[in-house]
Structures are given as C-alpha cells and as structure tokens.
Amino acid sequence: MALHPYSIVQKSQRTVRVDAPQIPEDDGYTWRKYGQKEILGSKFPRIARGATTDIRMDALQGKKLQQLSDDPVSFEITYHGEHTCQLSLENPPVPSSLPELEIAQGDWQPKKRESALKYLKIYD
DNA sequence: ATCATTTGACCCAA
C-alpha cells in the first residue's frame, strides 16, 4: 500500500489519504467492522473497525474509514494509537489471567471491558 | 463450529 501524504491530527493519531485501489485493507492486520454511521454533511457513512489479530486487549486498536467522495474515490483512514501486537501469528501470546486485560496502551481503548473480553473469547 | 458483517439500539459528550 503506497501511502500518500498524511497529516498529524493528534498525538498518536494520523490520517492518511489513499486512492481507491490502494485502500489499505490489507495492512498486515485483521480488522473487524463493528459499526457504521451516517455522518451529517457527509455523503458516505463512516465505518468503525477494530483490530482482532491479537487476543491481547492491549493490542486492540481503533480504525475508522471515511469515504470522502465517489468520483476519484478516496478514503480517509484514521488510526488511533499504535499496534502493540506481533505480526507473527505463530505462537500468539496468551494472557494467563484476566487482570492483564485491563491494560490498554495508547489513547484508544474499548469503552467497556466486557466487550474486550468478548473479543478475547472469540479467539480463545 | 468459528469468525466476520449488518444494523438498529444504546450510550455519552457536546
């Protein structure tokens, strides 16, 4: 995915614009869509996704997709925080106890802990 | 059976 100019929006959050054939859906992580909303003044809905590649909660990461126009279709992707998970899927680290799951790195974390536990169960 | 997506409901900050 050839990344095009990005601008720093906040600490640990950046927005990247790419053209349609370069939508970085395949950016090395598995994203799970968990929401879609119509945005006032926007022609296209905003899609919310979270990373599910790593069963550790501190590896969860938010990602939003916003389609900006539909002629030269471009998207705006906002990453929240940083991935802390390993890319290698062989031998994924398994949390031995639940309290470990309370730690969330970066400026994004799931709103409810139960939800994160659910994510965990899926991959447990 | 496992895991992803859809979609209205729910929640909360502004």
Add this chain to the structure above:
DNA sequence: TTGGGTCAAATGAT
C-alpha cells in the same frame, strides 16, 4: 437533545 461512536443479536460466510 443531537450527533456520532459502540454494542450486540441476527445473519452471512467458510
């Protein structure tokens, strides 16, 4: 109260 982010049950895909 409204707008927007997340929840979660049903549904789809494999």
